[in-house]
Amino acid sequence: MNTQEQTMKDLHVKPVIDPQAEIRSRIDFLKAYCKKAGAKGYVLGISGGQDSTLAGRLCQLAAEELRAEGYEAFFYAVRLPFGIQKDEDDAQEALTFIQPDQSFTFNIENSVNAFTGTYLESTGAEIPDYHKGNVKARMRMIAQYAIAGERQCLVVGTDHAAEAITGFFTKFGDGGADVIPLTGLTKGQGRELLKALAAKERLYLKVPTADLLDNKPQQADETELGMKYEVIDDYLAGKKVDPDEKARIEERYQNSRHKRELPVTPFDEWWK
Ligand SMILES: Nc1ncnc2c1ncn2[C@@H]1O[C@H](COP(=O)(O)OP(=O)(O)OC[C@H]2O[C@@H]([n+]3cccc(C(=O)O)c3)[C@H](O)[C@@H]2O)[C@@H](O)[C@H]1O
Ligand SMILES: Nc1ncnc2c1ncn2[C@@H]1O[C@H](COP(=O)(O)OP(=O)(O)OP(=O)(O)O)[C@@H](O)[C@H]1O
Ligand SMILES: [Mg+2]
Numbered sequence: 001m002n003t004q005e006q007t008m009k010d011l012h013v014k015p016v017i018d019p020q021a022e023i024r025s026r027i028d029f030l031k032a033y034c035k036k037a038g039a040k041g042y043v044l045g046i047s048g049g050q051d052s053t054l055a056g057r058l059c060q061l062a063a064e065e066l067r068a069e070g071y072e073a074f075f076y077a078v079r080l081p082f083g084i085q086k087d088e089d090d091a092q093e094a095l096t097f098i099q100p101d102q103s104f105t106f107n108i109e110n111s112v113n114a115f116t117g118t119y120l121e122s123t124g125a126e127i128p129d130y131h132k133g134n135v136k137a138r139m140r141m142i143a144q145y146a147i148a149g150e151r152q153c154l155v156v157g158t159d160h161a162a163e164a165i166t167g168f169f170t171k172f173g174d175g176g177a178d179v180i181p182l183t184g185l186t187k188g189q190g191r192e193l194l195k196a197l198a199a200k201e202r203l204y205l206k207v208p209t210a211d212l213l214d215n216k217p218q219q220a221d222e223t224e225l226g227m228k229y230e231v232i233d234d235y236l237a238g239k240k241v242d243p244d245e246k247a248r249i250e251e252r253y254q255n256s257r258h259k260r261e262l263p264v265t266p267f268d269e270w271w272k
Helices: 003-010 019-037 050-068 088-098 109-123 129-151 161-166 187-196 221-225 229-236 243-255
Strands: 041-045 074-079 102-105
Touching: 003 229, 003 243, 019 041, 019 050, 019 187, 041 050, 041 129, 050 074, 050 088, 050 187, 074 088, 074 129, 109 129, 161 229, 161 243, 187 229, 229 243
Parallel strands: 041 074, 074 102
Antiparallel strands: none
């Protein structure tokens, strides 16, 4: 098996999907795991971006089905802006589509600013914008775990194959979650699922952005990555891609392995 085939297998990617079947199996997974864990539902940050819109809708449908079957479960959608989010209208549109049982707004600005202030006092250095971005992602994780802890719920992650292969997530930030229902999907397949769920075009054609930087608000992921999701998706679907791009994807995959594993112990061999 060549590297590309092995990676596709490791990341559980199917080159072609039946969107309705994927929706069904992922909702079934969310329901089965919730019951098995004895949890009371799901918590997820809703940014207005494609991934959380999709995962949020799947969680809401799972919670509704569980209740109809006599199991009390709820979906809590959390808006987690840093100050005023430039694309707040998209986030509101996402909430309208998801129709969550309950939504909260937890503004992370005060917590992040308190953190960066203490960081300066403690180390004598300003935290660079890039690393502050990771603090924002981790603050969102802290907020979601606090809500999940209080409500005995599961924290939902939105990682999928196109982010997993590039390691394009913050370790223990948006990468920190209990259940990851979009695993194995490419970015384009996530879009297909949203279409099949009758989301508005605006929600699935939105330009993907981590939106973590003060200096470059709404920067497109593709700009930071220096790669197109279309190319990453082609690679994941087993297609032939430009050799330079292929090499860059494979390098990113290899260098980010530590993010897809549990913390390394003296008994692990994978890093050798
Ligand atoms: N080989 C190794 N073995 C074990 N651990 C290793 C390691 N190399 C670094 N590390 C650890 O990992 C840390 C670096 O990882 P991390 O803190 O995640 O930082 P890093 O990978 O540098 O940054 C996160 C990236 O993900 C992007 N992101 C974040 C959040 C959301 C989204 C989105 O798609 O919306 C994208 C963000 O724009 C940025 O490019 C190091 O500080 C170190 O602690
Ligand atoms: N401003 C925010 N408010 C609430 N949750 C957020 C916010 N920013 C990020 N998140 C959470 O972090 C996750 C990772 O962000 P990411 O940008 O990868 O996904 P997305 O915004 O849902 O979709 P896209 O990748 O297309 O922008 C989101 O899915 C969401 O759960
Ligand atoms: Mg986003």
